[in-house]
Amino acid sequence: MKTDLDALLEAHHLDALLVIGPAQHNPAMTYLTGGAHLTSALLVKPRGGKPTLFYNPMERDEAAKTGLPACNLTDFPWGQYLKAAQGDQSRAQALRLKAVLEAVGFTRGRLGVTGRVDFGPWYGAFQALQTLLPAVELDGQAAHDALLAARRTKSDEEIARIRRMGQVTTEVVGRVADFLTSQRGKDGLLVKADGQPVTIGEVKGLINRWLAELGAENPEGTIFAQGRDAGVPHSTGDDAAPLKLGVPIVFDIFPCEAGGGYFYDFTRTWCLGYAPDEAWALYEDVLSVYRRIMASLKPGGLCRDLQRRTCELFEAQGHPTSCRQAGLQEGYVHSLGHGLGLDVHEAPWFRATKTNTDRLEPGVVITIEPGLYYPERGLGCRLEDTVWARPDGGFEVLAEFPHDLVLPVKAQ
Numbered sequence: 001m002k003t004d005l006d007a008l009l010e011a012h013h014l015d016a017l018l019v020i021g022p023a024q025h026n027p028a029m030t031y032l033t034g035g036a037h038l039t040s041a042l043l044v045k046p047r048g049g050k051p052t053l054f055y056n057p058m059e060r061d062e063a064a065k066t067g068l069p070a071c072n073l074t075d076f077p078w079g080q081y082l083k084a085a086q087g088d089q090s091r092a093q094a095l096r097l098k099a100v101l102e103a104v105g106f107t108r109g110r111l112g113v114t115g116r117v118d119f120g121p122w123y124g125a126f127q128a129l130q131t132l133l134p135a136v137e138l139d140g141q142a143a144h145d146a147l148l149a150a151r152r153t154k155s156d157e158e159i160a161r162i163r164r165m166g167q168v169t170t171e172v173v174g175r176v177a178d179f180l181t182s183q184r185g186k187d188g189l190l191v192k193a194d195g196q197p198v199t200i201g202e203v204k205g206l207i208n209r210w211l212a213e214l215g216a217e218n219p220e221g222t223i224f225a226q227g228r229d230a231g232v233p234h235s236t237g238d239d240a241a242p243l244k245l246g247v248p249i250v251f252d253i254f255p256c257e258a259g260g261g262y263f264y265d266f267t268r269t270w271c272l273g274y275a276p277d278e279a280w281a282l283y284e285d286v287l288s289v290y291r292r293i294m295a296s297l298k299p300g301g302l303c304r305d306l307q308r309r310t311c312e313l314f315e316a317q318g319h320p321t322s323c324r325q326a327g328l329q330e331g332y333v334h335s336l337g338h339g340l341g342l343d344v345h346e347a348p349w350f351r352a353t354k355t356n357t358d359r360l361e362p363g364v365v366i367t368i369e370p371g372l373y374y375p376e377r378g379l380g381c382r383l384e385d386t387v388w389a390r391p392d393g394g395f396e397v398l399a400e401f402p403h404d405l406v407l408p409v410k411a412q
Contacts, residue, residue, distance in 0.1 A: 001363065002031070005150045009047040012142040015109030017045040018101075025219060025260035026116035027342035028147050035261050036062045042073075042097075044104045052104050076100060090124030097125065098132045108135040112143025152339060152347045153363030158262065159388055159398075162341070162365055165264035166386060166399025168214045169253055173266065175210050176203060176251070177407055180243070185273050185409045190243040200224050201239030207253065216255045220344060223252035223267075230269070231375030233334055233382070245273040245409065248282075250371075250380050254344045263344040264399065265367045267384035273409040282372050282381045283405045289313045289370045290383045290403075293336065297368075299393045301360045303336075307352040310336045310370055319372055323352055330374050337367040340386055362391045365398070 009017065023029045023038040032043055032051050038059055045051040053070040055063035063070045076096050085091035101107060113126065126138055154162070183190050183198055190198045207222050225237035230250040243249070252267040269286075271279055293310055311323035311332060320331035335350040348358035348366065360366070366389070371382030385397045 001153050001155050002150055004153075005045075005146070006047050008146045008149050009112070011149075012112070012146040013110055014112040014139065014142050014146060015047050016106050017043075017051075017112045017114065017143055017146075018097075019043040019045070020113070020115035020122070021117040023260075027151070027260075028114045028116070028143075030261060030342055031147065031151060033066045033068065035257070035259070036066045037259065038062055042100055043068075044101065044106065046104065046106060054100055071100075071103065076103075090121060091128045093121070093125035094128035094132055097129050101133065101136070106136070107133060110137045110139055110142070112146060113138050113140050114143040114147060148347050151341050153361055154341065154365055154388075155363075158341065159365070161257065161262045162264060162386070162388075163398045165216065165255065165257060165262055166266070168211065168216045169255060169264045169266050170399045170401045171214060172207060172210045172216075172255075173251070173253060173268065173401060176207060177270075179203070179206060180270075180272060181407050181409060183409065185245050185411050188245050190245065190272055190409060197242030199239065200226070200237045200241050200243065203243070204237075204239065211255050212258075215258050217258050218253075218255050219260070220254060222254075223250060225250050225380070227378040228375045230380030231330070231373045231378065232380070233371065233373060243272060246271055246276055246279075247378065248275075248279045248380055250382050252382065252384065256344070260342075262342060263340055265340050265344055265369075265384060265386050266399070266401070267369055267371075267382045268401070268403065269381045269383065269405060270407050271405055272407055275406050278377065278379060279381070280405070282374070282379055285314070285317045285319070286370055286372055286381045286383055287403060288317075290368065293368060293370065294387075294395070297360060297387070297389075297395045299360060299362060299389065302356075303348050303350045303358040303360065303366075304352050304354075304356045307336045307350045311352070314370070314372070330376070331372060332370070333373055334371065337369050337384075340365050340367055360389050360395075362389050362393070364389045 019028045023033050023036055040056050042054040043051050051068050053068045054073050057072050057074045076099050081092040081095040223236050225235045226249045227247045229235040229237050230248050249270045254265040256263040311321040314321050314332040322328050337350050339346045339348045366387050369384030373380045388396045
């Protein structure tokens with residue numbers, strides 16, 4: 001949690017953090033500012049001290065909302081540094097950074113640098129900064145690792161925000177199901193009242209509209225893939241393709257708060273109208289593993305052990321798994337899940353390697369998403385929920401929704 005950040009900076013041998021860029025879709029800045037609407041800012045967090053926010057003057061009210069000590073960047077006029085650098089923008093940025101660091105009294109030690117900006121211009125700026133402040137050692141990896149470690153466990157406020165995103169997600173999924181079941185089946189396709197087929201792109205458009213109406217967005221898209229595409233885990237689906245009856249659809253939706261914030265992650269597999277025997281068999285195998293893994297979650301359990309157990313269960317059903325074969329293209333080909341928060345994929349991880357020591361610590365939010373994939377047979381199935389490891393030792397799905405395979409469709 002954020003309260004652990006100073007200890008984590010010490011553990012990663014950092015004396016301060018420098019975060020650059022906007023607050024939108026920039027997890028480090030969002031985490032330390034609470035997500036204020038900042039399009040360009042600098043934040044310096046000394047170990048053992050409060051962060052200081054350096055803000056664009058047009059966003060002074062947004063900066064004030066953060067409650068952080070703040071400085072207006074008009075006190076560090078860009079034109080002044082650009083003139084001193086004789087028009088060299090990278091050196092001008094370095095001169096400004098030097099002044100900002102001096103303003104908070106940081107001129108010596110290890111400085112962790114992170115954020116989300118255009119790499120090219122800033123690369124030159126940091127090279128120049130090293131010559132201007134030779135007693136400051138820059139480290140990007142340690143900053144990234146320290147913040148990820150802090151973000152691993154969530155506060156009550158963070159859980160409330162992820163839970164709300166779960167409610168938004170399942171509301172939209174329910175609207176999609178209602179839309180699909182309100183159409184008709186004709187000649188093997190799902191068709192509208194005018195007889196025209198419903199396309200995958202049409203469904204995705206409705207998803208984006210409904211998310212926006214509910215204060216969320218879809219920065220990484222949606223997977224709504226049928227048939228062979230459903231058998232390749234991250235195929236997003238062919239927007240032009242008409243929806244077919246009886247063909248498995250993997251619907252993986254992972255929206256976040258509007259402007260960039262906390263994510264939710266959720267997957268269901270549907271067949272419209274009916275499910276062929278092969279699809280039923282695959283679904284029942286995945287559902288069985290999902291239920292057994294959910295029942296086996298224990299506080300402090302090693303994530304790698306859950307991945308190995310998932311592989312064992314699928315292998316007992318006769319499916320190939322990634323635990324036995326690297327680069328597998330069919331069967332169980334990915335890990336059981338991942339952490340979730342300001343990134344849709346973050347710690348803890350479920351890799352089955354001996355070096356993975358991640359555990360189900362109280363406060364983590366994870367996904368549980370077993371799946372099976374047979375693209376050449378036109379089959380794929382994944383079931384996914386987002387789960388909170390509660391401080392009391394229990395595990396809670398943050399937004400419940402039925403796991404039904406078949407969505408009923410009337411014939412035209």
